[in-house]
Amino acid sequence: MSKKIFDPNIVAFTCNWCSYGGADLAGISRIQYPTSAKVIRLMCSGRVDPVMVLEAFKNGADGVIVSGCHIGDCHYSTGNYRTQVRFQALQTALESIGMDPQRLRLLWASASEGQQWAEAITEMTEQIKKLGPSPISGRGKK
Numbered sequence: 726m727s728k729k730i731f732d733p734n735i736v737a738f739t740c741n742w743c744s745y746g747g748a749d750l751a752g753i754s755r756i757q758y759p760t761s762a763k764v765i766r767l768m769c770s771g772r773v774d775p776v777m778v779l780e781a782f783k784n785g786a787d788g789v790i791v792s793g794c795h796i797g798d799c800h801y802s803t804g805n806y807r808t809q810v811r812f813q814a815l816q817t818a819l820e821s822i823g824m825d826p827q828r829l830r831l832l833w834a835s836a837s838e839g840q841q842w843a844e845a846i847t848e849m850t851e852q853i854k855k856l857g858p859s860p861i862s863g864r865g866k867k
């Protein structure tokens with residue numbers, strides 16, 4: 726009997742100006758990292774509504790990353806401050822429904838940080854592998 730290897734499904738919301746650029750730089754620099762993250766590009770991390778994160782989990786994500794410009798660098802001035810506040814509220818909400826808050830990660834990455842992006846995706850993938858499939862994805866059930 727073969728045991729299926731768990732390949733985490735991670736949704737990564739990125740802002741157009743910084744973190745998407747970092748992800749793109751990792752790709753064009755041919756930095757090797759897991760293919761587990763599915764990138765969704767938005768204009769600003771502040772555009773990531775908490776409902777979008779919960780919908781991602783509901784639809785099968787084992788982990789979610791919300792990524793934007795470093796604090797002080799948001800191209801819309803205060804979008805990532807909003808992201809930071811929402812992130813803390815989302816972690817509390819996840820805990821309240823029995824999900825490990827480590828399944829949600831906040832990542833600040835500039836367009837020049839391709840290496841950091843790749844390392845963060847690698848770390849998140851390993852972390853989610855340890856946690857196993859999301860309890861609400863239905864993939865962990867036999």
Ligand code: FES
Binds near residue numbers: 742793794799800
């Ligand atoms: S534009 Fe990048 S976080 Fe706002």
